[in-house]
Amino acid sequence: MRHRFSIPQLPFNHHLQLTFSTTTAAAAATAANISQKCTSFTKVQLLHQQFTVKGLTSSDPTALPKLVSLYISSDAPSHALATLALLPPSPSSVFWWNSLIRRAVRLRSPHHALDLFNTMLTLGWLPDGHTLPFLLKACGELPSFRRGASIHTLVCILGFNHNVFVGNALVAMYGRCGDLDCAHQVFDEMLDSKTADTISWNSMVAGFMKSGESEKAVKMFYRMVGDRISPDAVSLVNILPAFASGHAVTQGKEAHGYALRTGLVRDLFVGNAIVDMYAKCELMDDARKVFDGMEVKDVVSWNAMVTGYSQTGRFEDAIGLFEKMRGEKVALNVVTWSAVIAGYAQRGYGYEALDVFRQMVGCGSSEPNVVTLVSLLSGCACAGALRNGKEVHCYAVKQILNIVNNDFGDGQMVINSVIDMYAKCKAEDVARRVFDRVDPVNRNVVTWTVMIGGYSQHGEANDALELFSQMVNQNNNKPTKPNAFTISCVLMACSRLAALRLGKQVHGYVLRRRYEKSDVLFVDNCLIEMYVKSGDVDVARVVFNNMSQTNVVSWTSLLTGYGMHGRGLEALELFTGMRKAGLPIDGVTFVVVLYACSHSGLVDKGLECFETMTQEFGIVPGVEHYACMVDLFGRAGKLEKAMEMIKKMPMEPSPVVWVALLGSCRVHTNVELGEYASKKLLELGCENDGTYTLLSNIYANAKRWKDVARIRFLMKNTGIKKRPGCSWVEGRTGTATFYVGDKSHPLSEEIYDLLGELMDEIKALGYVPDTNFALHDVDDEEKGDFLVEHSEKLALAYGILTTAPGVPIRITKNLRVCGDCHVAITYISNVIDHEIILRDSSRFHHFKKGCCSCKGYW
DNA sequence: ATAGGGTTAG
Numbered sequence: 001m002r003h004r005f006s007i008p009q010l011p012f013n014h015h016l017q018l019t020f021s022t023t024t025a026a027a028a029a030t031a032a033n034i035s036q037k038c039t040s041f042t043k044v045q046l047l048h049q050q051f052t053v054k055g056l057t058s059s060d061p062t063a064l065p066k067l068v069s070l071y072i073s074s075d076a077p078s079h080a081l082a083t084l085a086l087l088p089p090s091p092s093s094v095f096w097w098n099s100l101i102r103r104a105v106r107l108r109s110p111h112h113a114l115d116l117f118n119t120m121l122t123l124g125w126l127p128d129g130h131t132l133p134f135l136l137k138a139c140g141e142l143p144s145f146r147r148g149a150s151i152h153t154l155v156c157i158l159g160f161n162h163n164v165f166v167g168n169a170l171v172a173m174y175g176r177c178g179d180l181d182c183a184h185q186v187f188d189e190m191l192d193s194k195t196a197d198t199i200s201w202n203s204m205v206a207g208f209m210k211s212g213e214s215e216k217a218v219k220m221f222y223r224m225v226g227d228r229i230s231p232d233a234v235s236l237v238n239i240l241p242a243f244a245s246g247h248a249v250t251q252g253k254e255a256h257g258y259a260l261r262t263g264l265v266r267d268l269f270v271g272n273a274i275v276d277m278y279a280k281c282e283l284m285d286d287a288r289k290v291f292d293g294m295e296v297k298d299v300v301s302w303n304a305m306v307t308g309y310s311q312t313g314r315f316e317d318a319i320g321l322f323e324k325m326r327g328e329k330v331a332l333n334v335v336t337w338s339a340v341i342a343g344y345a346q347r348g349y350g351y352e353a354l355d356v357f358r359q360m361v362g363c364g365s366s367e368p369n370v371v372t373l374v375s376l377l378s379g380c381a382c383a384g385a386l387r388n389g390k391e392v393h394c395y396a397v398k399q400i401l402n403i404v405n406n407d408f409g410d411g412q413m414v415i416n417s418v419i420d421m422y423a424k425c426k427a428e429d430v431a432r433r434v435f436d437r438v439d440p441v442n443r444n445v446v447t448w449t450v451m452i453g454g455y456s457q458h459g460e461a462n463d464a465l466e467l468f469s470q471m472v473n474q475n476n477n478k479p480t481k482p483n484a485f486t487i488s489c490v491l492m493a494c495s496r497l498a499a500l501r502l503g504k505q506v507h508g509y510v511l512r513r514r515y516e517k518s519d520v521l522f523v524d525n526c527l528i529e530m531y532v533k534s535g536d537v538d539v540a541r542v543v544f545n546n547m548s549q550t551n552v553v554s555w556t557s558l559l560t561g562y563g564m565h566g567r568g569l570e571a572l573e574l575f576t577g578m579r580k581a582g583l584p585i586d587g588v589t590f591v592v593v594l595y596a597c598s599h600s601g602l603v604d605k606g607l608e609c610f611e612t613m614t615q616e617f618g619i620v621p622g623v624e625h626y627a628c629m630v631d632l633f634g635r636a637g638k639l640e641k642a643m644e645m646i647k648k649m650p651m652e653p654s655p656v657v658w659v660a661l662l663g664s665c666r667v668h669t670n671v672e673l674g675e676y677a678s679k680k681l682l683e684l685g686c687e688n689d690g691t692y693t694l695l696s697n698i699y700a701n702a703k704r705w706k707d708v709a710r711i712r713f714l715m716k717n718t719g720i721k722k723r724p725g726c727s728w729v730e731g732r733t734g735t736a737t738f739y740v741g742d743k744s745h746p747l748s749e750e751i752y753d754l755l756g757e758l759m760d761e762i763k764a765l766g767y768v769p770d771t772n773f774a775l776h777d778v779d780d781e782e783k784g785d786f787l788v789e790h791s792e793k794l795a796l797a798y799g800i801l802t803t804a805p806g807v808p809i810r811i812t813k814n815l816r817v818c819g820d821c822h823v824a825i826t827y828i829s830n831v832i833d834h835e836i837i838l839r840d841s842s843r844f845h846h847f848k849k850g851c852c853s854c855k856g857y858w
Numbered sequence: 859a860t861a862g863g864g865t866t867a868g
Contacts, residue, residue, distance in 0.1 A: 206859075237859045272860045279861095303861040335862045342863070371863040378864065410863095417864050449865045488866035525867050556868040588868060 041074040048083075057086075068096045077103060081116070089125040098130045101138075110138035114147065129160055133169035140176035148173045149182075161189070168199045175207020180216075183207045198224075198232055205238045214242035218251070231258065233267045240273035244280035252277045256290070265290075272300045279308025284317075299325075303335045310343035318343055334366040338375055345379025353379035354388045370410040373399070377417035381424035389421040412438075416446045423454025428463075440478070449486045456493035464493035465502060484519030491526035498812040498839055500534035501730050503527075507543075517549070525553045532561030535810045535837040535844060552583050559592045565844045566853040568600025587619050594628035598635050599843050601857045606632040623649070627656040634664025635857045639673055655686045662694045663816075663842070666701070667858065674698040689715070689722045693815075701819075727791035727813040731802035738794040751797040755789060758797070762827035770820040792821045792838065800832055808835040816840045817858070826852050 048067055050056075056063045064087050071080035077100055084096050097120050104113035117127070117135055127135070132155055139148035152170055160166045167190045174183035187204050190196040201224040208217035221239045225231065231239070236255055243252035256274050259265040265274065271294045278287035291297070291305050302325050309318035322340050325332060337360040344353035357376050360368060368376075373396050380389035396414050415438060422431035435443075435451045448471045455464035468490045471480050482490070487510060494503035507530075510523055524547050531540035537558075544550065544558050555578045562571035575593050579585065590613045597606030610629060613619045626649045633642035642661055646653050658677045665674030678695045681687075692715050699707040715722065728737040736745060745751060759769075792813050799809035817840040829836050829847035836847040846853035 202859085234859055241860080269860050274860095276861065298860090300861045305861095307862065333861090338862050369862090374863045381864095413864055420865065446865050451865095453865060483865085485865045492866075519866090522866060529867070551867095553868045558868095560868065592868070 041076050044070045044074050065093060065096065072099050085123060089123065091128065094125060094128045094131060097125060098134065101131060101134045105134050105138050108141065110141040113138040129163045129166060132160055132166045136169035136173040140173040143177040145177040145179055148177055162193055162195055164195045164197060167195060168203055171200055172203040175203055175210060178211055180207050180211060198229055198235065201229055202234045202238055209238060209242060214245055217242050233264050233270050236264060237269045237273045240277045244277040247281050249281045252281060266295065268296050268298060272304060275301055276304040279304055282312045284308055284312055284314060299330055299333050299336065302330055303339060306336065307339040310339055315343050315347065332366065334369050334372060337366060338372045341372060342375035345375045345382060348382040350379040350383030350385035350388055370414055373414050374417045377421045381421040384425050386425035386427060389425055393418050412442050412444060412447065416450055420450040423450060423458060426458050428454050428459035443480065445480050445483050445486060448480055449489060452486060453489040456489050456496065461493040461496040464490065465499065484515050484523050487523050488526045491530045495530045495533040498534040498810065500536065500810060503530040503534055521549050521551060525557055528554060528557045532557060532564065535839055537561040537565045555583055556589055556592050559596060563592060563596030563599050566600050568596045568602045571596035572605060585617060587622055590619060591624050591628055594625060594632060598628060598632035599857055601636050601855060603632055603636045623651055623654045627660050630657050631660040634660055637668045639664060639668060639670050643673065655681055655684050666694050666697050669698065669701040671698055671702050687718060687720060689720055692720060693722055723815065725791050725813065725815050727795035727811055729795040729799045729809065729811045731798060736798050738791040740791050741788040742791065742794055747798065747801060750801055751794055754801060755793060755797045758828055761831050762824065765827055765830065767824060767827045770823065790818050790821050792817055793824065796825060796836065800834065803834060805833045808837055811838045813838065813840045816842050817845065826850060
């Protein structure tokens with residue numbers, strides 16, 4: 001085997017050789033004498049040459065070790081190795097192997113260290129108590145459990161079990177490989193044999209921290225303190241992040257006090273960890289005191305402060321420190337830049353974030369990395385800055401190859417952010433193209449979730465559900481397990497579509513799977529929302545009642561639910577409960593409470609609440625509260641009161657206010673005020689189809705056909721198209737969608753036949769078709785065709801055909817329900833054996849035995 | 859051994 005390690009060719013330098021010869025000529029020819037003055041690599045090589053020439057390499061047993069030592073100290077490891085390979089194995093010379101292996105470990109080349117070890121074994125050497133810790137460290141660096149465990153075996157064979165250094169190295173190695181059971185086992189053996197020291201405890205704590213088990217780490221730390229082991233700097237640096245992430249202020253302060261008493265605060269690392277602990281506990285002033293008192297600071301200290309300020313909302317202070325860093329010429333690193341970029345990004349300042357990014361790239365001293373790009377993309381997403389987002393995407397595409405070489409997971413993270421950015425900038429189709437181009441193997445739960453979330457919030461909710469089924473079904477390459485985020489997004493899509501059946505399935509899935517406590521709260525809140533929006537507020541209440549933990553969102557969601565379903569008194573009861581439970585009541589709560597009052601016609605209660613809000617809670621009414629009040633009076637037909645309210649507003653009425661008034665004018669047929677409201681809306685630039693449709697409906701109610709025609713003409717001219725009315729219903733076989741006069745459904749004939757029968761039946765009961773309404777929602781070419789049926793009626797007929805008797809029929813309409821349909825359906829609820837639950841764009845209507853829950857407040 | 863990042867709700 002020795003031939004593998006040939007001595008590299010020596011460079012021939014005549015001049016040097018001469019100089020060398022003259023200086024050593026007088027000395028006796030022994031290895032010790034000759035090597036005395038050898039320092040540089042070239043000189044060592046010349047010495048090696050001389051040794052060989054004089055035959056010392058074979059005659060003097062100290063010659064080769066001397067050369068190895070010199071090669072190592074002149075940083076020529078390959079020469080050292082080649083020379084070492086010529087030495088006969090002996091325990092006293094293992095030291096040189098250890099030096100080589102240590103060097104490799106220190107240079108963070110664990111593979112090289114382990115290769116050296118293999119060579120060593122092949123050449124017949126055995127490791128000693130120093131070799132093994134280095135090797136174990138290399139295994140931990142990789143990390144490689146397999147190789148670490150095999151070295152553990154060797155430890156046992158060679159009898160190094162009770163060597164503290166080896167034991168500590170084993171604990172650390174297993175900890176780094178994430179196998180805490182093995183680490184614990186070795187650690188327990190060390191405790192039993194009383195060989196455990198501070199380092200052993202520290203390694204155990206570090207292992208738990210690395211695996212994210214900070215609670216276990218803290219337990220271990222206090223067990224150590226209980227065992228009368230004094231924590232050292234490393235112990236503190238290990239445990240402080242646990243206090244930080246757990247917001248354990250008391251324990252953190254205790255550690256700070258200990259560091260002060262022992263003088264460990266002066267350690268830079270300890271100081272940094274304390275600053276970070278206070279920053280994470282949002283005690284920025286305490287953090288600042290420690291930071292200011294630090295004799296030595298480095299970029300980490302500054303970064304901890306900057307991110308602390310940024311994340312506690314004191315962004316100006318963060319920027320101030322950032323500028324100070326630049327002034328004091330602190331070498332900024334990628335973390336500094338990323339923190340500032342993330343600070344802007346989190347506040348929705350995508351443009352500023354991009355500007356700092358450009359400065360960073362311009363500086364050229366630190367390369368943007370995954371964190372930088374991800375923060376930046378989230379900033380663009382938040383600001384809806386599509387163009388800037390594209391710029392970052394381009395940069396990312398160029399960078400991604402480098403990133404991918406390091407860690408593919410990181411590259412995927414950037415791509416996930418790119419997809420999210422496009423989706424949030426309302427470019428779902430671009431997002432989808434990026435998504436489709438990701439190799440299915442690399443799609444992770446976040447990749448799916450951002451795409452699903454994009455659809456459920458900005459795009460077509462049906463696409464979200466479609467994608468969700470692809471995600472969880474086997475027919476795709478591999479099913480991905482949805483997490484709480486995914487579930488929330490899917491439930492949001494269900495809410496939008498009132499897809500109760502799928503929503504229930506997701507509910508079942510949630511019950512079967514265990515989620516983290518904080519996730520459960522979030523998911524339960526989405527379930528409440530889903531049940532409320534799908535028309536089953538009672539089940540929403542059951543979910544609410546079964547929650548082990550609720551927050552403001554849970555209460556307000558349910559409150560909104562009672563409001564939408566016209567159960568105003570229950571809403572007010574819940575509001576009382578909310579106050580009793582001591583939940584924070586804010587402006588949003590009152591919007592919801594007032595909304596509930598207006599949708600149930602509780603005018604006096606609403607007025608009362610409005611007063612409570614200002615007088616008891618000191619909340620200054622915002623424009624949204626005034627909109628609710630206008631709606632409250634308007635729905636109840638008190639249009640003058642509504643107008644009075646508008647006049648009393650201290651701010652300019654927003655479009656919402658005028659829409660509320662306009663809607664009321666439609667229900668209560670007030671042409672004059674309706675014209676006024678729509679004039680205001682047009683002034684505000686709200687020229688949408690809703691405005692025109694409402695106005696046109698008001699004219700139609702008042703039989704002012706010329707004005708109806710004028711509005712239609714206006715809409716044609718301005719190119720504003722009325723969104724087609726559309727209703728859907730969940731039948732036995734799936735969801736069926738209908739447009740006005742829709743005859744495309746396979747059951748179309750049956751549907752129209754049934755509808756005809758029902759019409760005859762209810763006409764006999766006194767129903768008079770209101771032909772005014774027939775004109776509103778139809779397209780021009782269908783005008784005058786009295787046989788055309790509105791989508792909600794078609795959906796109802798389909799629902800009756802496919803729903804078992806006694807089971808409620810749930811219909812959802814994208815626009816407000818038509819007045820004639822409302823009357824017709826009220827009658828129909830008298831002749832069929834179903835409750836009819838209809839969600840329109842304004843509220844829920846529960847039709848039962850000839851009554852509607854809206855009681856006219858729609 | 860210390861600092862930074864992506865997906866969810868009223």
